[in-house]
Amino acid sequence: MKRVFFLILSVCFLHPLFSQIKGAYRVETSGSIATGDNTPFWQVNQQWGVTPLNANNLYVRGSVSHAQNLHNDWSMEAGIDIVGASASVYGNPWLQQLYGRLNWKIWRLDAGLREDYTSSLNARLSSGDFVKSNNARPIPEIKISIPEYLPVPYTKGNMYLKGDFAVGYYLDSRWKENTASPYHQDYTKDILSHHKSVYFRFGDIAGRNRMQFTFGMDHVTQWGGKLYTYRDVNGQKQYAVTDQPQGIDDFFRVVIAKEGSSKASSADNAYVSGSQWGAYLFRFDCKLTDKNQFGIYTNHFFDDGSGMVFENYRDGLFGIEYKTANKSLLSGAVFEYIYTKQQTGPIHHNIGMDDEHRDRLISKGNGNDNYYNNADYVQGPSIFGQSSGSPLLLAPAYNSDGSLNFKSSRIIAFHWGAEGYLHPNLQYRLLLTGGQSWGRYYVPFKSVKKGFASLLELIYTPARIEGFDIKLSAAYDKGEFFAGNTLGWSVTLRKRGVIYDK
Numbered sequence: 001m002k003r004v005f006f007l008i009l010s011v012c013f014l015h016p017l018f019s020q021i022k023g024a025y026r027v028e029t030s031g032s033i034a035t036g037d038n039t040p041f042w043q044v045n046q047q048w049g050v051t052p053l054n055a056n057n058l059y060v061r062g063s064v065s066h067a068q069n070l071h072n073d074w075s076m077e078a079g080i081d082i083v084g085a086s087a088s089v090y091g092n093p094w095l096q097q098l099y100g101r102l103n104w105k106i107w108r109l110d111a112g113l114r115e116d117y118t119s120s121l122n123a124r125l126s127s128g129d130f131v132k133s134n135n136a137r138p139i140p141e142i143k144i145s146i147p148e149y150l151p152v153p154y155t156k157g158n159m160y161l162k163g164d165f166a167v168g169y170y171l172d173s174r175w176k177e178n179t180a181s182p183y184h185q186d187y188t189k190d191i192l193s194h195h196k197s198v199y200f201r202f203g204d205i206a207g208r209n210r211m212q213f214t215f216g217m218d219h220v221t222q223w224g225g226k227l228y229t230y231r232d233v234n235g236q237k238q239y240a241v242t243d244q245p246q247g248i249d250d251f252f253r254v255v256i257a258k259e260g261s262s263k264a265s266s267a268d269n270a271y272v273s274g275s276q277w278g279a280y281l282f283r284f285d286c287k288l289t290d291k292n293q294f295g296i297y298t299n300h301f302f303d304d305g306s307g308m309v310f311e312n313y314r315d316g317l318f319g320i321e322y323k324t325a326n327k328s329l330l331s332g333a334v335f336e337y338i339y340t341k342q343q344t345g346p347i348h349h350n351i352g353m354d355d356e357h358r359d360r361l362i363s364k365g366n367g368n369d370n371y372y373n374n375a376d377y378v379q380g381p382s383i384f385g386q387s388s389g390s391p392l393l394l395a396p397a398y399n400s401d402g403s404l405n406f407k408s409s410r411i412i413a414f415h416w417g418a419e420g421y422l423h424p425n426l427q428y429r430l431l432l433t434g435g436q437s438w439g440r441y442y443v444p445f446k447s448v449k450k451g452f453a454s455l456l457e458l459i460y461t462p463a464r465i466e467g468f469d470i471k472l473s474a475a476y477d478k479g480e481f482f483a484g485n486t487l488g489w490s491v492t493l494r495k496r497g498v499i500y501d502k
Contacts, residue, residue, distance in 0.1 A: 023499035036486025040475030042455035059085035125417030141168025183402025223274030275377035451481025
């Protein structure tokens with residue numbers, strides 16, 4: 001990965017044949033106070049893991065980026081983004097982004113750390129994609145993609161596709177060890193990742209069509225690494241370490257969701273390699289006028305074969321969205337219903353075994369899908385304890401016992417988001433979420449945890465100061481669904497500008 005990253009940076013900065021170059025910067029500082037132990041829910045999430053979870057915090061941030069057109073169909077980007085914060089779990093300061101990007105015709109190659117939001121759900125108003133939300137820090141990865149919808153030949157402009165294929169590495173090994181080991185909880189270090197997606201779109205409301213339908217799938221895997229399991233070893237309680245295989249054959253098993261090799265853990269042998277999950281997207285959009293648009297969508301989660309064939313058909317995120325290009329009082333709104341209680345039923349059963357002792361599986365078990373949890377990769381879809389999927393399945397960072405599991409995987413929630421302009425220079429954003437959680441099938445809560453979270457945000461952009469804005473926000477959480485009661489306020493100052501433009 002390092003070689004590819006430095007190759008892209010070399011091409012970016014040293015290539016002599018360019019027609020246009022542009023450099024930009026961003027500096028930002030933000031501080032918040034809260035009445036509880038935690039920063040309110042919607043002030044922490046959708047921030048790419050930058051805002052500390054601990055209440056009463058401050059961070060400063062600075063970034064520079066460079067973009068240029070190269071020879072013919074080539075172009076590139078590169079950037080670095082550094083953050084320092086009080087109460088940080090990452091150490092101070094840390095690299096939030098360090099990336100290189102190379103574009104050629106329809107293709108794109110990315111390497112490094114980059115906040116790259118690719119979900120079809122609204123990044124500012126949605127409660128969060130099940131697979132690729134913007135709550136956690138990015139991980140370093142190499143990704144090849146077709147980033148924009150490409151017309152499929154011989155479909156007369158009626159069908160389009162895009163997709164990506166990526167490999168990466170989790171940087172949170174030390175955080176997991178420091179969090180879990182004092183409590184003798186299991187954890188996994190040096191995890192590798194794989195992600196791929198494919199999306200098809202029929203119609204183009206940005207062009208000649210008034211309606212379009214989108215269907216796609218995202219698939220993510222955690223694999224490799226070292227499993228640290230606290231158990232009885234030779235009469236003494238201690239950590240047993242298991243090296244998961246990570247060769248070429250193991251990688252292909254991960255890519256096609258095949259069971260693990262003979263060197264893998266028993267869980268990988270019985271089911272599939274690593275921890276695997278994903279989601280389908282179904283979305284219908286309609287152009288109301290040239291500037292107004294309405295959409296309905298569902299984000300359907302799966303973490304095994306039963307979910308992929310919709311045996312958990314009740315579960316998913318179901319939403320509607322309105323948006324307009326006008327700077328009006330209501331420029332965008334979403335309403336979402338999130339349900340994850342079914343999980344293909346409460347019992348993980350198998351159709352049969354292949355010997356009289358009934359100790360080997362001949363079929364994959366269904367039921368108790370236990371979303372976001374895995375026996376080997378206990379952290380699930382989290383990075384430094386923050387969820388890379390839906391934040392409503394409360395992330396491991398909220399646990400107080402050192403465990404890295406998602407304890408609230410069976411939920412019902414309602415979410416509403418709206419934004420608009422109170423004045424051409426004053427924008428607002430409002431988020432309201434209510435939910436109930438039953439815990440997990442095997443580890444249910446003693447009573448249903450209920451809660452409510454809200455956020456009101458105002459962004460003022462002075463007309464006389466180019467690239468400068470002030471963001472004020474107030475947020476309130478109530479109930480155990482969102483880990484307790486807290487009221488918080490924050491102030492963010494941000495300045496963006498151009499360093500050079502030739």
